[in-house]
Amino acid sequence: MGHKKLIRFRAIEGFRNVLQYPKHMPGTWHEFFQNNHPITLELACGKGEYSVNLGREHRNRNFVGVDIKGNRIYNGAKIAIQEGLDNVAFVRGQIDHLNEYFAENEVSDLWIVFSDPFLKKPKNRLTHPRFLKLYQQVMKEGGVIKLKTDSRELYDFTHEVIAEQSCSIVEDIQDIYSKGKATGALAIQTFYEKMHLAEGRTIYYLAFTLPAHPIVVPERRKKEAEEDAAAE
Numbered sequence: 001m002g003h004k005k006l007i008r009f010r011a012i013e014g015f016r017n018v019l020q021y022p023k024h025m026p027g028t029w030h031e032f033f034q035n036n037h038p039i040t041l042e043l044a045c046g047k048g049e050y051s052v053n054l055g056r057e058h059r060n061r062n063f064v065g066v067d068i069k070g071n072r073i074y075n076g077a078k079i080a081i082q083e084g085l086d087n088v089a090f091v092r093g094q095i096d097h098l099n100e101y102f103a104e105n106e107v108s109d110l111w112i113v114f115s116d117p118f119l120k121k122p123k124n125r126l127t128h129p130r131f132l133k134l135y136q137q138v139m140k141e142g143g144v145i146k147l148k149t150d151s152r153e154l155y156d157f158t159h160e161v162i163a164e165q166s167c168s169i170v171e172d173i174q175d176i177y178s179k180g181k182a183t184g185a186l187a188i189q190t191f192y193e194k195m196h197l198a199e200g201r202t203i204y205y206l207a208f209t210l211p212a213h214p215i216v217v218p219e220r221r222k223k224e225a226e227e228d229a230a231a232e
């Protein structure tokens with residue numbers, strides 16, 4: 001492991017706003033934030049640009065960035081500490097275990113920001129039904145899931161899942177910049193977004209809500225996942 005990474009891993013151990021694999025937290029987030037404000041998650045947060053920027057703008061809401069990479073989380077966590085953003089925190093952990101970090105109804109809404117499209121492994125896409133099932137376990141009914149991506153494949157896949165699971169589309173924008181829609185929260189640019197924009201890529205946005213009935217992972221998708229695992 002590189003020296004810089006090691007320093008960052010040690011640093012986040014001492015950061016009050018970084019919780020690593022926090023299985024003790026479900027049901028206690030409002031004690032942590034010392035308020036009852038709604039909690040927004042930023043999944044695949046990387047350096048946490050959405051959590052930090054939204055945290056600055058909305059002091060009456062709480063934001064939690066989630067990512068497995070501690071050295072990336074370090075960036076956002078350090079800014080939040082320096083700026084006294086006590087409404088911003090980070091979880092270092094697997095999104096696959098989200099229901100071990102948050103309790104039922106503890107999350108109001110969530111962003112999925114430039115998550116990897118996993119072109120060869122649909123089961124790892126953060127809008128795969130197995131993830132939607134997890135989100136449903138922690139999110140309040142009617143909570144909005146907001147996907148921002150440069151991947152046409154992930155955007156199309158998400159549309160497919162939305163139709164299959166009877167989710168409701170709240171907003172659907174192909175190419176936020178050409179349509180003049182990159183305003184408000186959509187104007188926040190992350191590290192990966194800046195790279196994609198420099199390459200001239202199109203940015204898609206899709207916001208939707210989950211159905212009231214439980215998400216069920218279709219057999220065909222389960223089979224796909226088993227085939228993926230067998231090929232590993």
Ligand SMILES: C[S@@+](CC[C@H](N)C(=O)[O-])C[C@H]1O[C@@H](n2cnc3c(N)ncnc32)[C@H](O)[C@@H]1O
Nearest residue numbers: 044045046067068069094095113114190191192
């Ligand atoms: C392409 S980066 C995007 C980072 C950031 N959102 C940005 O736009 O700059 C994708 C991030 O998702 C994280 N990630 C992917 N799958 C994950 C999972 N199952 N659990 C936790 N983190 C995950 C990776 O560690 C990585 O930091």
